[in-house]
Structure formats: structure tokens, C-alpha cells
Amino acid sequence: MVRQSELTLPSMKKGFHIITNEVLKAVGVLPETGLLNVFILHTSAALTINENADPTVRHDLDKAFDRLAPENEPYYQHTVEGPDDMPAHIKSIMAGSSVSIPITNGKLNLGSWQGIYLCEFRENATPRKLVMTLLS
């Protein structure tokens, strides 16, 4: 069986944000066993899974990704959408456009420290649309 739902997240500030609860609410009742794919319809933001506890992890991830894909590199040709746009594309590829998570015993089977992240890579972001596909 396949069931889909959509979710529009309000615009968030640049950084890594835990969105597990928002995703769960949008998906509704989960099947006993299955797989949930969450997909982002954008190319300057991404989805990933990481630590759901200490907020300093999210602070450090933001800095680390800035260092991996800096603004204003002399070789950038794609500069018309602002200095943070090309780095956002690079970071989005590194983090990924979707996550797939097992569903076990009617629940999202995440480890105790795992949460779903929206990775917002733009300074002045717009709302972000996600598509959830539930396979069971």
C-alpha cells in the first residue's frame, strides 16, 4: 500500500531544525510495518537525520557546513541569487533531498538519539514543502 501526504513548513532561519513531530502529525496513523520516505521539493535546503538532544550539535553543524561550502568563492559563477545560494546548493547535495525511515510496530523506528532535520541553507528562506510517501 502507498499513502502520501504533504507538509509545508513555515520559513525557518538558516540552520538545522528538528521536524520529527511535524512530519509525524502530517503523516497520521502509521501502519504496523513499512518504510517512510520524506522528500523535500527544493534545492537549497535538505533533509537528514541526526542527534535530537543537545542543541549545540545543531549549532556546530551549521558552522561546519559553512566551512565545507564557503560563500564568495572566486570560482563561483552562480552569484545572481545572493552569496548564500550557491553554498546552499552544494550543502543540499551533501546532506540529501530525502530520508527513508523504517516503521516498526506502528511507530517510526528511529534510534533514541535520532531526529529528522530540516537543513535550511538560505539566509532569507521561504516556506519549504515536503512530500511523505508511506510504503506498507
Next chain:
Amino acid sequence: MVRQSELTLPSMKKGFHIITNEVLKAVGVLPETGLLNVFILHTSAALTINENADPTVRHDLDKAFDRLAPENEPYYQHTVEGPDDMPAHIKSIMAGSSVSIPITNGKLNLGSWQGIYLCEFRENATPRKLVMTLLS
């Protein structure tokens, strides 16, 4: 229901290439609702999703990945397949070996700016084989 198809892309030059149309043609008629997984059978090229419009994005991505995984690092031991091979393995892990994309209303549910990319990381690449798995 599961349906699979294969696609062999002709050898492309090093860089990021949009292959959405090639994938769609190989998959054929899409179900009303589902998930499409596209998988690459290689370890020095990758698949990802990114901007389908301005070609300067693809130019900058190529340069950015070269900077993230440079050739001729003094610690490389895997040098027998040429200076671009080890960087290609590193980049392939960063970009990923497959993409999963929702199918909604009988169409690939990509955002307006999203396209499927083949990331070719070798200088003298061979044709690349993909496997598409359609779950509905």
C-alpha cells in the same frame, strides 16, 4: 507492486548532468501514486537532485566537489587507477548512490527547480548503468 527497468547512459564528461528525461523515458508509464528509486551501479559516479535551470550551478558544483576532495593528497594510497579515482570515491559517498522521488498524480513529484543529476567524477568515464525501481 514493484516494477524495475534499467538504463545505460552514454559516457559523459566529468561534471554534473541533468538526466531527468532519460530516466523518465526508461521507466515508462508511471503509477498514480508511488515512489521511484534510481540506483547507480558504480562507485566513482553518483546520483543526486539539484537545480535544473542555470547551468552555472552545475559548473560551480564541479569546482566545489574538486575542492572538497582534491587530487594528489599526500595520504592517498589508492593511486593505481589515476589521480581522479580516489577523489571520485570520496565525492560519490558525499553525493550518494541513489535518489528516491515521490510519484503523485501519475507524475514524478519534483519541485519546479529540481532535476535528477548524474554526477560523473571520472575524467575518462565509461557508460554508467542505472536501475530504476518503482514501488506503488
Next chain:
Amino acid sequence: MVRQSELTLPSMKKGFHIITNEVLKAVGVLPETGLLNVFILHTSAALTINENADPTVRHDLDKAFDRLAPENEPYYQHTVEGPDDMPAHIKSIMAGSSVSIPITNGKLNLGSWQGIYLCEFRENATPRKLVMTLLS
């Protein structure tokens, strides 16, 4: 049809390890056609697919990821779990928390050079739990 299984890998040393056989043994008989998702229940280790032959590739990957996400960066705030923990979170996002692999003719459809990797990013790692979801 959905079928799930679990696998606990014994603690491994920091680095990239081929686990294709362990995954196959835990999954059991494969369907004729399908998709296998392998998911890791941790945020400081990851799963990816890369070269299954020359061990120097795995050596170089370990060094390359250390260079991409170094220890003791002055901006790190998340330092309570040791100098290798924050780099492990960064690396895990770059490599990814799951892999999805097609199943064709009753076999895992990997390219001749592809293997499933556990990417262990902690120096003193604990056993790692994986969840395999088989869609057919």
C-alpha cells in the same frame, strides 16, 4: 509486501567496513524483485555504498573524512562527548543514515565493485544496530 529484520554489528574500529555479507545473512531469502532499505539507528556512524575490492580505498576514505570534518575546531560547542563526537555527527550527515538497493532476479543488484559499508566515525565505538526493510 514488507518484511523487516534487525542486525546488531559488533563494535568496530573507526573507519570504513564492508558489511554486505552480514546484511545478506540477516535479511534471509530475497524476493524476485524489490528494494532493500538498510537503516542505521545511530547518529555518529553511517551507511554508504562504495568499492568492495582494494582496501586502500577504505584507508583513504577514513583520512579524507577526517580532513573534511576535523577534530577540535575552535567553533565546536558540542565537546562533552569527546573530540571525535562532533566530527562523527558531521561525517554521518555527509555519508547518510540509510542505503536503498534494488533486488533483481532474487539477488541484491549491486555493481561488480559495490559493497555496503558501515562507516564507523567514533574511536571507541559500541555495537551498531541496523534495520533492514524489504519491499517487494
